[in-house]
Amino acid sequence: MTDIRKLAFVGLMSLGLATVGSAGCSSSSSGGTGGSTGTGGTGTGTGGTHTGGSTGTGGTGTGGNGGAAGATLGCALSDAPAGTEIASFAAGDGGISSLFGTFTYGDTPKPTFTQVTTGGVTVADTVQIDANNHYQGFGIYFNGNTAGTDCVDGHTYTGVQFDISGSLTGAGCTMQFSILDSEHSDITASTPQDPKAAGPKGSYAPQLQITSTQLTSTTATIQVPYTTPAGGSPSSALDTTKLTGVQWQLSTPKASDGGATECVWNFTLANVKFY
Numbered sequence: 309m310t311d312i313r314k315l316a317f318v319g320l321m322s323l324g325l326a327t328v329g330s331a332g333c334s335s336s337s338s339g340g341t342g343g344s345t346g347t348g349g350t351g352t353g354t355g356g357t358h359t360g361g362s363t364g365t366g367g368t369g370t371g372g373n374g375g376a377a378g379a380t381l382g383c384a385l386s387d388a389p390a391g392t393e394i395a396s397f398a399a400g401d402g403g404i405s406s407l408f409g410t411f412t413y414g415d416t417p418k419p420t421f422t423q424v425t426t427g428g429v430t431v432a433d434t435v436q437i438d439a440n441n442h443y444q445g446f447g448i449y450f451n452g453n454t455a456g457t458d459c460v461d462g463h464t465y466t467g468v469q470f471d472i473s474g475s476l477t478g479a480g481c482t483m484q485f486s487i488l489d490s491e492h493s494d495i496t497a498s499t500p501q502d503p504k505a506a507g508p509k510g511s512y513a514p515q516l517q518i519t520s521t522q523l524t525s526t527t528a529t530i531q532v533p534y535t536t537p538a539g540g541s542p543s544s545a546l547d548t549t550k551l552t553g554v555q556w557q558l559s560t561p562k563a564s565d566g567g568a569t570e571c572v573w574n575f576t577l578a579n580v581k582f583y
Contacts, residue, residue: 335541363459367548377406382490383459383508385450394468394554394580395448397429407451411553414444419558419573421446427470431556435571437478437563442521444573447488447555448580457503459550461492465582467533467552474523476558479567483523484557485532490550492540504552508544514540518556531583554580 362456388403395414396403410429413417419433431446452458470486476483492513505511514537522528534548558573 357543361385383452383457383494383504383550383552384457385452385457386461386551388461388464389450389582390508392465392581393583394450394582395429395577396427396579396581397423397577398427402495403427404448408448408455408553409451410446410448411555412444412446414558415442419444419446424576424578430474430574430576432574433558433571434573435558435560437560437569439563439570441562442560442571443557444544444556444560446551447556449488449553450551459504459552461549462534462551462582463548465548467583468580469529469531469583470580471527471529471578472518472523472575473525474573475525475528476520476571476573477568478560478571480561480565481568481571481573482559483518483573484515484559485533486515486519486537486555486557487531487534487546487551488513488553488555489547490552491542491544491547493552504550506550510541512541513555514538514554515544517556527576527578529579 352460390407390557393403393412394405410421412421414433415435417433417435419431421429421431423429433440433444435444443455450460452460460537490504490506492511493502493507494509494511495505495507496509497505515536516532518530522530534546537546540546556575556577560571563569
């Protein structure tokens with residue numbers, strides 16, 4: 309299973325996709341090697357933080373207690389989303405829920421994203437392959453309330469769907485999609501800690517591989533049932549009553565694996581919604 313790394317959040321303005329700030333640090337290349345537990349950087353953001361452990365670390369930890377001054381973490385409440393739409397990225401207003409926002413994470417250069425005039429957002433990144441694995445990503449965080457302490461309860465829906473087109477080139481370069489929840493969010497990974505996180509150190513969400521046949525110049529609608537992403541740490545199922553976001557990730561091989569010298573990621577997203 310591919311490691312998921314620290315998410316550094318970028319706010320989404322009410323008009324368009326202008327960056328309003330990025331908090332915290334991303335994973336460094338020195339910390340990005342597969343097989344390490346919970347080494348993925350530090351960071352905070354408007355929507356909280358999400359981190360991942362590495363393959364084989366599932367099932368350890370004590371769950372949702374921790375934090376400064378003995379505070380109990382993990383969302384005590386969850387709120388139903390306003391509707392099925394998460395983000396259309398429609399021209400003019402950004403096309404995203406007022407309680408949701410976008411983030412990027414990974415080593416420098418992090419992915420960049422620009423709004424498409426006709427609706428959608430294009431995400432791009434070029435990563436040189438070296439001695440370490442790299443984990444780059446783009447996502448949408450969920451806040452159930454304006455204070456950012458509530459999760460989103462999506463259990464009445466089947467899963468999440470999105471329209472996607474684009475390309476990923478480079479031998480050994482792979483792409484994953486994850487639906488994020490409180491129990492798979494690392495409570496130790498950021499300062500201040502995300503009040504919605506309730507997972508032990510090294511937590512990361514289950515993943516779905518997006519294949520080269522799904523990522524082409526022709527727009528495809530991909531539906532992801534909550535039960536389809538696999539793996540994750542802890543090894544528990546996704547908690548659909550405590551959702552905290554969704555993300556798309558680029559994972560690179562090591563130079564010692566042979567093959568490509570760089571991974572080039574360029575894709576367009578639109579119409580992200582519950583179904």
